[in-house]
Amino acid sequence: MAELLTRTACDGLEALEIGSLSLAESAPQAMTTLAPYKGQQAALGKAMKAAHGLGFPAVHGSTTGKGARAIWFGRDMALLIGPEPDPGLTRHAALTDQSSGWAVLELAGSGAEDVLARLCPVDLRLTQFEVGASLRTEAKHMMASICRLDKDRFQIMVFRSMARTLHHDLKTAMEARAARG
Template identity: 25%
Template structure:
């Protein structure tokens, strides 16, 4: 047995910030796995997802929720989904393999991103300063998801409804991304 232990660190050490009625919080208890569809394997994967998660795979740009592991399937690209789910003891891809078998190509993305939630009445006004996507609820309703560019950072944004958004940005630039978010909120308060 090794004499050494490896401790886990999240990108922003689980930061939580509140500005008036806008709150920013790092989410640290969710895993992300990319699922790529093997050529010609859409149906097989789709069936596996329905049987394991009781949900249909979403269209690109949409999110489908499952009560199993509190999983969210994000339609990222024509042949790719992200599944975001509650972290458990086992390795993330093992967990997905245990559910979906070999119906997709799985890649762990849990450590590739910093995951932030921004919420509160002025959160959309704050995001207006950095997000080129129209976040108006008629255009980007709850469970819409997409990747875009915010202040030079490629960022995935998911509408959780009611002025709440989940943001995923590259882990290595998590500090810069946090500053971007903070500045946006400060500038509109």
């Protein structure tokens, strides 16, 4: 029988250091979408707080706690990143494992906003997109989830099948940013 190997979506893609910027795959973690049942978002938030130390994120926001992060992932949906979800959450929401379905990269360094401005049609400046902000948008021609992790650090997620394309597009934008000085 064939032996199957588990590989991340970014397996084989090099980490980059270009100018003041770095690009690398995020450490693989469990990722689960949480879609609250009708009228259950508040109860889900309380259950998340008890189980994982964080609440259900506000629209375009994120929450953190106990080695976990929850990001807004679309209308009435959050993505729990880190731990396996507590089974009790199923009383309040539909849970779907997304761990293998997404490529997750982190772009960090001075000028990260400039790099993303070349790919995304939204204002990601710190004054408009604060630490912890999260949104779904276009990244060049792919749909993406972007979360600001710190002042100069972003998490960018695209469907697994687009990992190489995202890496290439970010590398090109990083090189263009570095060439400008």
